Amino acid sequence: MQFDIIEKGQYTVIQVREARFDAKLAPSFREELEKIQGNIRDHLVLDLGDVRFMDSSGLGAVMGAYKMLRNTKISIVNPQKPILDLLKLTRIDKLILSHPTIEDALAPTT
Amino acid sequence: MSTGKFHKQYSSCLEASRTVASDILPFWQSLGLDVAVTGQMELCLVEIVNNVFEHAYSNLEGAKFEITSYLSDTSKLVIEVSDYGDSMPTHILKDLPKMDFIEPLAADPNTWLQSRRGLKIIQQLSDKIEYHSHKSRNTFRLLRKTS
Amino acid sequence: MSKEILLVEDNKVMQLLMTKMLSSRGYRVISAFNGIDALAQLDKHPSIQLVLSDWMMPGLNGIELCYRLKSPEYGRYIFFVLLSGRDDKESIVEGINAGADDFVAKDTNINELDARLKAGLRNLELHNQLITKNIELDRAYATMKEDLESANLLIRRMLPSQTSFQGVELHYTHIPSAQIGGDMLGCMQLDEDHIAIYLFDVSGHGVTSALMSFAIQQSISSNSASNSNVKRKKETDPFYSLRDPSEVLARLNRSYINQDDNNLYFTMVYAVLNTKSGLLNYAFAGHPPMIWLQKQQQQCLFIQQESFVVGMFDFADFQTEQVQLNCGDRIFLYSDGITEAESSDNQQFSEQGLKQLVQDLADQPAAKQTDTIVETLKSWSGTAQFNDDISLLVFEWKGN
Numbered sequence: 001m002q003f004d005i006i007e008k009g010q011y012t013v014i015q016v017r018e019a020r021f022d023a024k025l026a027p028s029f030r031e032e033l034e035k036i037q038g039n040i041r042d043h044l045v046l047d048l049g050d051v052r053f054m055d056s057s058g059l060g061a062v063m064g065a066y067k068m069l070r071n072t073k074i075s076i077v078n079p080q081k082p083i084l085d086l087l088k089l090t091r092i093d094k095l096i097l098s099h100p101t102i103e104d105a106l107a108p109t110t
Numbered sequence: 111m112s113t114g115k116f117h118k119q120y121s122s123c124l125e126a127s128r129t130v131a132s133d134i135l136p137f138w139q140s141l142g143l144d145v146a147v148t149g150q151m152e153l154c155l156v157e158i159v160n161n162v163f164e165h166a167y168s169n170l171e172g173a174k175f176e177i178t179s180y181l182s183d184t185s186k187l188v189i190e191v192s193d194y195g196d197s198m199p200t201h202i203l204k205d206l207p208k209m210d211f212i213e214p215l216a217a218d219p220n221t222w223l224q225s226r227r228g229l230k231i232i233q234q235l236s237d238k239i240e241y242h243s244h245k246s247r248n249t250f251r252l253l254r255k256t257s
Numbered sequence: 258m259s260k261e262i263l264l265v266e267d268n269k270v271m272q273l274l275m276t277k278m279l280s281s282r283g284y285r286v287i288s289a290f291n292g293i294d295a296l297a298q299l300d301k302h303p304s305i306q307l308v309l310s311d312w313m314m315p316g317l318n319g320i321e322l323c324y325r326l327k328s329p330e331y332g333r334y335i336f337f338v339l340l341s342g343r344d345d346k347e348s349i350v351e352g353i354n355a356g357a358d359d360f361v362a363k364d365t366n367i368n369e370l371d372a373r374l375k376a377g378l379r380n381l382e383l384h385n386q387l388i389t390k391n392i393e394l395d396r397a398y399a400t401m402k403e404d405l406e407s408a409n410l411l412i413r414r415m416l417p418s419q420t421s422f423q424g425v426e427l428h429y430t431h432i433p434s435a436q437i438g439g440d441m442l443g444c445m446q447l448d449e450d451h452i453a454i455y456l457f458d459v460s461g462h463g464v465t466s467a468l469m470s471f472a473i474q475q476s477i478s479s480n481s482a483s484n485s486n487v488k489r490k491k492e493t494d495p496f497y498s499l500r501d502p503s504e505v506l507a508r509l510n511r512s513y514i515n516q517d518d519n520n521l522y523f524t525m526v527y528a529v530l531n532t533k534s535g536l537l538n539y540a541f542a543g544h545p546p547m548i549w550l551q552k553q554q555q556q557c558l559f560i561q562q563e564s565f566v567v568g569m570f571d572f573a574d575f576q577t578e579q580v581q582l583n584c585g586d587r588i589f590l591y592s593d594g595i596t597e598a599e600s601s602d603n604q605q606f607s608e609q610g611l612k613q614l615v616q617d618l619a620d621q622p623a624a625k626q627t628d629t630i631v632e633t634l635k636s637w638s639g640t641a642q643f644n645d646d647i648s649l650l651v652f653e654w655k656g657n
Contacts, residue, residue: 168275168365170271174270196268
């Protein structure tokens with residue numbers, strides 16, 4: 001998987017540099033996450049700005065991350081419309097919140 | 111606007127769905143379909159193809175499957191995916207409507223990973239789904255109104 | 258061990274794919290397209306013991322096939338792996354009941370499947386080794402049993418064939434214990450006027466004791482030569498003389514003093530009866546007393562000696578003593594299997610007990626007495642099978 005990591009205060013941001021978050025990508029997403037598992041801070045932010053396509057495998061991978069990082073809050077930022085629609089359709093948006101930008105995600109909740 | 115028929119054979123593997131998607135999108139565009147519709151149909155098709163690889167062929171590579179797609183006379187988009195592997199048990203589609211997307215709850219790990227999310231997605235985004243097996247050939251058929 | 262595997266799968270495409278995948282891991286795949294075909298293929302290839310079978314199949318399905326292959330009637334041990342569909346959780350329980358050894362979900366990756374099949378092959382290897390060892394053990398045991406039975410037959414042959422002598426009526430009972438044992442008794446005509454009667458008991462049980470008892474019996478009974486353990490050569494007519502009982506025992510002691518550590522010794526009573534006069538010469542070597550049933554006096558006495566056993570002490574010496582029998586008197590010789598027989602509350606029958614019994618049976622004919630004694634002993638110990646050899650010999654001097 002092509003990706004970048006940014007660490008900032010309480011946050012670890014993973015920018016997924018892939019167009020399709022699908023069955024082909026899911027295993028390597030899992031692998032990469034396992035590698036850095038110990039170093040992830042309290043809040044994991046997934047920047048899916050480059051992702052144009054996501055299917056149930058991608059959702060499974062994100063939920064897998066949620067299971068793996070029990071005490072870590074997970075958010076999605078920069079979701080493209082199809083991805084936002086999918087999260088809404090499957091109601092995962094209730095558990096994994098999405099924000100338009102990183103700044104919104106990092107802003108303290110009021 | 112083209113009124114042709116898309117028909118192509120593929121070999122099962124993990125990235126087959128990407129090849130299928132990149133092959134069929136131009137065809138659907140040539141049918142003049144709305145981009146929102148093609149986006150949703152791409153998702154459905156990818157889910158069906160994933161299932162063929164994972165369940166009909168148990169993740170084994172090199173098995174043949176076929177994709178057919180066309181507009182019916184009643185302007186419905188038809189997508190058919192056929193394979194020669196293991197058939198899906200009939201109760202799966204039957205029970206599907208009763209299943210809802212269960213909102214995953216932080217407190218309940220049972221709700222995090224759900225099987226059949228893929229099928230549920232297909233059902234929600236299609237107007238009709240059918241599945242039948244005939245002489246070791248299984249066909250998953252999806253219909254979507256385009257107007 | 259060959260990595261042969263029978264793949265039972267009704268879908269042709271799946272069959273081809275799985276065969277390809279399994280072959281790439283070094284398995285030699287034989288395919289069957291349903292349960293009935295599976296049975297036929299197993300008949301055709303008798304060396305296959307590993308079966309990987311789909312669950313849903315027309316005709317005989319995976320579960321039914323498993324029942325068949327795991328039933329005791331099926332002539333081969335099969336390691337059966339059931340391929341379960343993703344949603345077939347109920348079939349897992351059914352599969353366990355049918356005897357399936359492992360379950361693999363159909364979409365399991367090849368590494369895991371390979372690992373499970375390899376575990377199955379190891380299981381087969383162990384099983385087959387166990388079967389081979391059991392067969393060898395069974396054979397060894399059968400041979401041992403046969404040998405023991407043959408040995409027991411030989412023992413029977415060494416018992417006296419002749420029990421009727423001039424002036425003497427003789428009866429005996431010899432019941433070997435469950436294991437082969439070392440009791441032996443004998444009687445032989447030494448010359449016109451003398452018969453020798455003896456009974457000995459080799460220590461321990463088992464083949465070693467039995468072998469020793471054969472050897473001793475040979476040393477005593479080979480009296481055809483004029484120089485033997487029981488007869489001495491003489492220069493003058495009749496060119497032999499009978500050795501005293503004490504001398505007989507002393508000679509046996511010299512022969513059987515053991516150099517090895519096997520601690521084999523034997524107790525013995527050796528007696529020579531002058532059938533004309535009724536004089537009984539005897540010597541003991543650590544053996545239980547003889548019982549003398551005096552007809553006229555209607556009483557029972559012990560004839561005994563404190564003495565060394567044979568084969569243990571090179572300084573052991575033996576004494577000859579004698580008693581004068583009257584017409585109709587009976588002498589009982591026996592081994593400690595009788596006197597040490599235990600009742601259910603661990604009471605020994607004892608020498609006194611035997612003496613009393615003989616007294617009680619005084620009026621019975623000698624032949625009946627031995628039977629009655631054995632029967633009494635059986636009810637005493639409560640079993641028909643004794644722990645130790647039972648040897649009993651009775652002879653009656655009929656007078657001149």
